Amino acid sequence: MNPAAGTPRTWPADSVGLVTPHRIDIDAPLTLDCGRTLPRHQLMVETYGRLDAAADNAVLVCHALSGDHHAAGYHSPDNRKPGWWEHYIGPGKPIDTHRFFVVCPNNLGGCRGSTGPTSIDPDSGRAWGPDFPLVTVHDWVGSQALLADALGIDRWAAVVGGSLGGMQALQWAIQHPQRLRHAVVIAAAPRLSAQNIAFNEIARQAILSDPEFHAGRYAEYGTRPERGLKLARMLGHITYLSDTAMREKFGRLRRDSGQAYGFNYDVEFEVESYLRHQGASFVERFDANTYLLMTKALDYFDPAREAGGDLATALHPATARFLVIAFAGDWRFAPERSREIVQALVRVGKRVSYAEIGSRFGHDDFLMPNAEYRRVLGAYLARVAEEAGT
Amino acid sequence: MNPAAGTPRTWPADSVGLVTPHRIDIDAPLTLDCGRTLPRHQLMVETYGRLDAAADNAVLVCHALSGDHHAAGYHSPDNRKPGWWEHYIGPGKPIDTHRFFVVCPNNLGGCRGSTGPTSIDPDSGRAWGPDFPLVTVHDWVGSQALLADALGIDRWAAVVGGSLGGMQALQWAIQHPQRLRHAVVIAAAPRLSAQNIAFNEIARQAILSDPEFHAGRYAEYGTRPERGLKLARMLGHITYLSDTAMREKFGRLRRDSGQAYGFNYDVEFEVESYLRHQGASFVERFDANTYLLMTKALDYFDPAREAGGDLATALHPATARFLVIAFAGDWRFAPERSREIVQALVRVGKRVSYAEIGSRFGHDDFLMPNAEYRRVLGAYLARVAEEAGT
Numbered sequence: 001m002n003p004a005a006g007t008p009r010t011w012p013a014d015s016v017g018l019v020t021p022h023r024i025d026i027d028a029p030l031t032l033d034c035g036r037t038l039p040r041h042q043l044m045v046e047t048y049g050r051l052d053a054a055a056d057n058a059v060l061v062c063h064a065l066s067g068d069h070h071a072a073g074y075h076s077p078d079n080r081k082p083g084w085w086e087h088y089i090g091p092g093k094p095i096d097t098h099r100f101f102v103v104c105p106n107n108l109g110g111c112r113g114s115t116g117p118t119s120i121d122p123d124s125g126r127a128w129g130p131d132f133p134l135v136t137v138h139d140w141v142g143s144q145a146l147l148a149d150a151l152g153i154d155r156w157a158a159v160v161g162g163s164l165g166g167m168q169a170l171q172w173a174i175q176h177p178q179r180l181r182h183a184v185v186i187a188a189a190p191r192l193s194a195q196n197i198a199f200n201e202i203a204r205q206a207i208l209s210d211p212e213f214h215a216g217r218y219a220e221y222g223t224r225p226e227r228g229l230k231l232a233r234m235l236g237h238i239t240y241l242s243d244t245a246m247r248e249k250f251g252r253l254r255r256d257s258g259q260a261y262g263f264n265y266d267v268e269f270e271v272e273s274y275l276r277h278q279g280a281s282f283v284e285r286f287d288a289n290t291y292l293l294m295t296k297a298l299d300y301f302d303p304a305r306e307a308g309g310d311l312a313t314a315l316h317p318a319t320a321r322f323l324v325i326a327f328a329g330d331w332r333f334a335p336e337r338s339r340e341i342v343q344a345l346v347r348v349g350k351r352v353s354y355a356e357i358g359s360r361f362g363h364d365d366f367l368m369p370n371a372e373y374r375r376v377l378g379a380y381l382a383r384v385a386e387e388a389g390t
Numbered sequence: 391m392n393p394a395a396g397t398p399r400t401w402p403a404d405s406v407g408l409v410t411p412h413r414i415d416i417d418a419p420l421t422l423d424c425g426r427t428l429p430r431h432q433l434m435v436e437t438y439g440r441l442d443a444a445a446d447n448a449v450l451v452c453h454a455l456s457g458d459h460h461a462a463g464y465h466s467p468d469n470r471k472p473g474w475w476e477h478y479i480g481p482g483k484p485i486d487t488h489r490f491f492v493v494c495p496n497n498l499g500g501c502r503g504s505t506g507p508t509s510i511d512p513d514s515g516r517a518w519g520p521d522f523p524l525v526t527v528h529d530w531v532g533s534q535a536l537l538a539d540a541l542g543i544d545r546w547a548a549v550v551g552g553s554l555g556g557m558q559a560l561q562w563a564i565q566h567p568q569r570l571r572h573a574v575v576i577a578a579a580p581r582l583s584a585q586n587i588a589f590n591e592i593a594r595q596a597i598l599s600d601p602e603f604h605a606g607r608y609a610e611y612g613t614r615p616e617r618g619l620k621l622a623r624m625l626g627h628i629t630y631l632s633d634t635a636m637r638e639k640f641g642r643l644r645r646d647s648g649q650a651y652g653f654n655y656d657v658e659f660e661v662e663s664y665l666r667h668q669g670a671s672f673v674e675r676f677d678a679n680t681y682l683l684m685t686k687a688l689d690y691f692d693p694a695r696e697a698g699g700d701l702a703t704a705l706h707p708a709t710a711r712f713l714v715i716a717f718a719g720d721w722r723f724a725p726e727r728s729r730e731i732v733q734a735l736v737r738v739g740k741r742v743s744y745a746e747i748g749s750r751f752g753h754d755d756f757l758m759p760n761a762e763y764r765r766v767l768g769a770y771l772a773r774v775a776e777e778a779g780t
Binding site for chain 1: 413423433523524547581584585587588589591592595596598599600601617620622624625631633635637639640641642651654655659660661662664665669682686689690691692703743760
């Protein structure tokens with residue numbers, strides 16, 4: 001499958017193939033939860049499939065903590081790594097690009113082309129860096145609603161996301177009830193637990209205490225807080241896999257070290273090698289200020305908070321129908337957390353389907369190939385497509 | 391209870407009261423698992439109670455990752471904080487100092503007075519620092535056996551420990567079967583899981599990548615890798631409490647911040663405040679090189695490894711009777727891990743009692759007051775004392 005130079009690469013038949021992101025100007029002002037107003041901003045966006053004449057078949061895909069707009073397909077013929085949700089977006093796949101017009105933006109505050117800490121603050125003429133406002137899930141939904149306006153989409157057929165992306169789907173149903181028909185909330189939680197916050201806090205402290213952080217102005221010093229960001233990412237990975245999955249994936253010793261212990265701090269367990277690799281590759285592609293604000297958006301997400309602490313009351317305005325999916329081995333956002341969402345929806349008479357999928361990995365399952373998950377998501381979205389008449 | 395200056399403080403009746411640690415010279419050579427030999431070493435030790443004439447009533451208490459020899463009582467009348475196992479060691483307590491002679495050493499490689507990275511290497515005349523050998527649980531038991539010799543104790547009535555201390559109790563039963571009558575293994579595991587190792591690895595990377603680490607020679611630079619050690623400790627604390635306990639203990643927001651979010655990276659959740667405090671106080675009292683080697687001793691502990699991977703085979707030589715205690719909410723070393731020990735013991739016909747205690751905290755329960763735990767431990771050790779005729 002590796003194409004010779006100059007010859008067009010053959011993509012798998014069920015891939016959207018070569019894709020090109022577009023930067024979209026959002027010229028309407030957006031007032032953020034922190035009180036500041038962005039007069040305009042830009043979102044880097046990928047779209048797959050075609051918007052039908054009635055603009056009835058649009059699906060918004062929301063990304064998670066370290067995700068971006070590149071959800072499916074390939075950026076170049078040489079690019080071996082497809083988008084982060086390639087298993088589930090494409091022709092004939094659950095998010096079927098023959099039927100849906102799929103929109104995936106890099107969120108406001110991101111570091112992959114949307115307005116965020118690495119972009120230029122027009123007021124100062126220099127990169128925002130740490131001065132970029134801390135954005136919330138509520139702010140992202142506001143920004144995505146402006147994006148929908150820009151694209152001529154009044155109502156999404158579905159808003160879909162996993163993890164922090166699932167929180168955005170839930171928030172959409174509360175914040176703009178008339179603008180989506182379905183919310184698909186995967187491997188999410190109605191708010192973080194103290195333990196979830198604890199993990200985020202240690203990740204932040206790793207970055208903030210890195211001497212190369214320079215109060216967030218590291219770019220001006222020609223450096224990056226790589227050590228801190230690497231630690232933060234390693235720590236995240238602990239929560240993405242279940243203990244069982246780690247045992248099955250890594251066992252204890254490295255295959256090449258056999259039975260002998262090294263009596264030093266070099267890598268000798270497979271899991272050490274995996275974490276160091278994950279950390280090292282992440283710092284090549286991600287910005288520390290964005291990582292910080294993404295963790296804070298997670299910590300702050302708590303739709304029940306403005307409804308007297310009651311999630312059902314918060315969900316009362318929703319008119320969307322819901323699909324909630326959890327993975328049995330997910331200990332970051334365990335199935336109990338998804339069931340809290342389901343129970344709150346049921347209490348206020350909303351229509352909700354719930355599936356708990358047998359787990360191979362843990363939280364990471366929402367990204368991984370899994371026949372049961374594919375079937376559940378595919379069956380639900382096929383009905384969504386039928387409603388849209390596609 | 392706060393005594394006026396100059397007046398003797400009144401200790402609680404069930405405390406051992408004022409205690410003084412002693413540094414004990416171990417003049418016999420100790421060959422370590424790494425292949426190096428220490429011609430002699432010193433252990434800082436506390437003892438409580440009196441050794442009877444037959445030397446039949448001695449209990450060895452083994453400490454965990456960040457513990458030391460100060461298990462009970464107070465170091466000065468002004469000292470408000472007793473030893474780490476004050477709840478369970480003292481007159482009339484489960485480890486009853488009216489009946490037992492209790493011995494608690496700071497382990498070899500420690501940083502509280504025993505030979506370790508902060509002590510002087512006689513060969514070089516400077517602190518060992520990173521050149522101190524990586525020691526194992528097997529090495530500690532070897533060192534503790536030499537301590538028993540020095541104290542005139544042929545056989546312990548019991549070897550008792552929680553967490554990494556419990557691993558030492560288990561190793562004692564394998565390594566010196568004739569030298570203990572009982573092994574009390576609390577909140578332990580027969581070896582670390584990949585997830586356990588992952589946590590240790592991130593803690594190590596936090597320390598090793600701290601620019602103040604200076605390849606372990608930080609003392610010579612007049613500094614310490616405080617940031618890294620602080621992160622390591624914060625990370626440890628995540629594993630010491632269950633998610634439920636964290637929720638009950640901390641909830642989400644700080645009481646003094648009310649409902650308003652700060653939109654910055656200051657402390658605003660109780661759990662953040664707790665972790666930062668734990669991290670900051672730990673770096674005042676602990677050495678980074680010791681922390682590194684303690685985590686590695688945990689990673690390396692795997693008694694089944696030299697018995698073809700079979701724990702039961704490894705336990706075959708044991709003659710001790712066993713009490714194994716686990717805590718329901720412990721996710722660092724979950725009850726399943728204790729049951730692996732129990733099942734292996736049963737398979738080779740050993741005498742073992744097992745108790746799974748209702749949990750309030752998680753792994754930390756082994757240190758905390760808990761009536762059920764106290765009853766189980768007390769009842770078992772009362773029988774041990776009766777056997778010893780005390």
